[in-house]
Amino acid sequence: MPGEACIMGLFKDEGKAAKVIPELAAAGFSFRRAHSPIPSHRILEALKLKKGRVGWFTLAGGIVGFFTGFALAIFTAVQWNLIVSGKPIVSLIPFFIVGFEFTILFSVIGNVIGLLVCSRLPDYQGLESYDPRCSGEHFGVLAACEAGREGELMDFFQKKGGEVKVFA
Amino acid sequence: MNTTMPPVEPGRRAAPPGSLFTLGAVLAAAGLAAFLAGLFGPHPQRAWQAFLINFLLWSAMAQGAVLFSAVTHTVKARWTGPLSGLAGAFAGFFPLSLVCFLVLLIGKNHLFPWLHEDLHGKEIWLNIPFLFTRDGIGFLILYGLGWAFLSQDLKLRLGTSGPGGGLRRLLAGRIPQNDADIQRVQSRKALWGGLYCFAFAVVLSLIGFDLVMSMDPHWVSTLFGAYHFVKAFYVGLGALIILAAIVHLRRGRRAGIAAAHFHDVGKLFFAFCLLWADFFYVQLTVIWYGNIPEETSYVILRTVTPPWNALAWVVFIICFVLPFVVLINRRVKTMPGAMIALCGTVILGIWLEHLLLLGPALNHAAAELPLGITDGLVFIGFLGLMVLALAYTLKTFPELLPPGSEGAR
Numbered sequence: 001m002p003g004e005a006c007i008m009g010l011f012k013d014e015g016k017a018a019k020v021i022p023e024l025a026a027a028g029f030s031f032r033r034a035h036s037p038i039p040s041h042r043i044l045e046a047l048k049l050k051k052g053r054v055g056w057f058t059l060a061g062g063i064v065g066f067f068t069g070f071a072l073a074i075f076t077a078v079q080w081n082l083i084v085s086g087k088p089i090v091s092l093i094p095f096f097i098v099g100f101e102f103t104i105l106f107s108v109i110g111n112v113i114g115l116l117v118c119s120r121l122p123d124y125q126g127l128e129s130y131d132p133r134c135s136g137e138h139f140g141v142l143a144a145c146e147a148g149r150e151g152e153l154m155d156f157f158q159k160k161g162g163e164v165k166v167f168a
Numbered sequence: 169m170n171t172t173m174p175p176v177e178p179g180r181r182a183a184p185p186g187s188l189f190t191l192g193a194v195l196a197a198a199g200l201a202a203f204l205a206g207l208f209g210p211h212p213q214r215a216w217q218a219f220l221i222n223f224l225l226w227s228a229m230a231q232g233a234v235l236f237s238a239v240t241h242t243v244k245a246r247w248t249g250p251l252s253g254l255a256g257a258f259a260g261f262f263p264l265s266l267v268c269f270l271v272l273l274i275g276k277n278h279l280f281p282w283l284h285e286d287l288h289g290k291e292i293w294l295n296i297p298f299l300f301t302r303d304g305i306g307f308l309i310l311y312g313l314g315w316a317f318l319s320q321d322l323k324l325r326l327g328t329s330g331p332g333g334g335l336r337r338l339l340a341g342r343i344p345q346n347d348a349d350i351q352r353v354q355s356r357k358a359l360w361g362g363l364y365c366f367a368f369a370v371v372l373s374l375i376g377f378d379l380v381m382s383m384d385p386h387w388v389s390t391l392f393g394a395y396h397f398v399k400a401f402y403v404g405l406g407a408l409i410i411l412a413a414i415v416h417l418r419r420g421r422r423a424g425i426a427a428a429h430f431h432d433v434g435k436l437f438f439a440f441c442l443l444w445a446d447f448f449y450v451q452l453t454v455i456w457y458g459n460i461p462e463e464t465s466y467v468i469l470r471t472v473t474p475p476w477n478a479l480a481w482v483v484f485i486i487c488f489v490l491p492f493v494v495l496i497n498r499r500v501k502t503m504p505g506a507m508i509a510l511c512g513t514v515i516l517g518i519w520l521e522h523l524l525l526l527g528p529a530l531n532h533a534a535a536e537l538p539l540g541i542t543d544g545l546v547f548i549g550f551l552g553l554m555v556l557a558l559a560y561t562l563k564t565f566p567e568l569l570p571p572g573s574e575g576a577r
Contacts (some may be wrong), residue, residue: 108432
């Protein structure tokens with residue numbers, strides 16, 4: 001936002017990064033995002049996020065896949081109408097295998113789509129305020145403040161034991 | 169499995185209240201009375217059928233629950249926490265199971281339809297002396313390994329004082345004193361645990377072939393043994409969840425069983441719900457493709473012909489559809505009350521599934537389901553035996569209870 005400065009506090013300790021997140025608001029700064037090199041339950045808890053909706057995409061994908069698998073098997077069978085070993089053309093017992101496989105496939109696809117939609121990926125703008133050390137040994141907490149309070153925010157991060165990186 | 173866990177004073181953990189023993193005894197007495205009444209009634213074969221079904225079900229629960237402790241130790245799982253000790257407590261049912269197996273010998277004329285049939289060469293395998301000898305040896309090996317595993321586990325848990333019984337003193341005298349001793353006990357525990365897992369698969373397969381599949385002696389499914397031991401683990405997990413939930417509901421947070429424990433074991437229960445259904449389906453598909461009358465008649469009788477077809481749908485819904493739909497939800501798995509209801513329903517479903525597998529062979533041309541009050545009471549009687557076995561084991565070895573259990577209510 002115009003008139004706003006973004007500063008990232010970089011912490012080597014996961015606990016310090018998690019502790020800083022709720023304290024930002026109390027100090028009058030705005031939390032923007034957190035970067036972690038590993039899945040961190042402590043940071044997740046500090047963020048107090050609502051439950052994601054990715055699971056619903058997965059479930060929807062699975063249900064659609066189950067019926068798509070059956071439909072595909074039935075469709076291909078009736079194209080040929082070949083009776084094999086006296087079995088019915090449309091045989092639900094073996095078609096269940098196709099239905100099952102499609103359930104898994106579409107669930108995975110639904111999951112990936114859900115992840116992309118809910119995470120709003122790809123996010124090229126976010127790369128402007130990213131530090132490569134967050135893919136290594138640092139936990140990054142990005143915060144914003146009004147123009148003129150950059151010094152206060154930098155002091156805040158440094159007092160909490162972090163390094164500071166300022167983004168334009 | 170925490171190898172460095174310091175010994176905990178047994179007095180810090182609550183022994184099961186005495187009312188549990190009374191409850192177990194009353195239930196067991198009710199079941200025994202119903203069984204005896206059935207034996208001397210007009211249809212003694214119905215009483216024996218109920219006895220066999222419940223023997224298989226409750227033994228499978230105990231065997232499956234102990235498998236949880238053994239297998240999680242073998243794979244060095246660290247998420248089990250207090251569940252491992254609770255699972256081990258089910259070994260207390262093993263002696264009762266062995267006695268019940270020997271009781272089956274008395275009812276052999278009512279239980280094995282093939283005794284009066286021409287078996288076309290299968291007599292070498294299907295004869296009473298050989299069947300009871302091999303199955304008896306199988307149970308002795310399985311239960312011996314289970315107790316050997318549990319004894320090593322207890323050596324690591326036992327304190328130097330506490331309620332003294334003969335069994336407890338026997339183990340307490342060999343408590344590891346130093347790191348080398350602990351390592352030695354750990355190695356033995358891993359050995360017995362691994363062997364128990366192996367024996368579980370072999371012995372439960374044998375029991376599935378001998379006491380369930382052989383009731384239709386001309387029907388063969390090579391996968392039936394695996395189906396039987398997967399089912400045993402499924403109900404074993406259900407029984408363990410019920411026990412853990414009861415401990416949690418009685419003692420709250422002091423029990424030390426966190427929501428994460430219920431979530432994790434609930435996922436395992438969900439997985440074995442799928443695996444049980446998968447093994448059923450795999451057998452069905454092969455039989456369906458082969459379309460051989462000797463094989464299809466078994467399935468048709470149980471899934472298409474009244475009165476069994478309705479029961480088949482009930483079993484399918486209770487044991488697969490219901491837990492599948494419910495357990496998709498994450499939160500349900502962390503709710504002890506809901507999990508008691510769900511696991512109890514699944515166990516009832518597996519009880520009915522045993523009736524579905526054994527009933528048609530033991531009740532030829534049945535016009536209605538052979539299910540009555542005697543069957544229910546015998547079920548309750550075995551429930552009483554399980555309560556007694558668990559209460560006795562947890563009273564003798566309170567270390568199997570979660571460390572935070574500080575007092576019975």
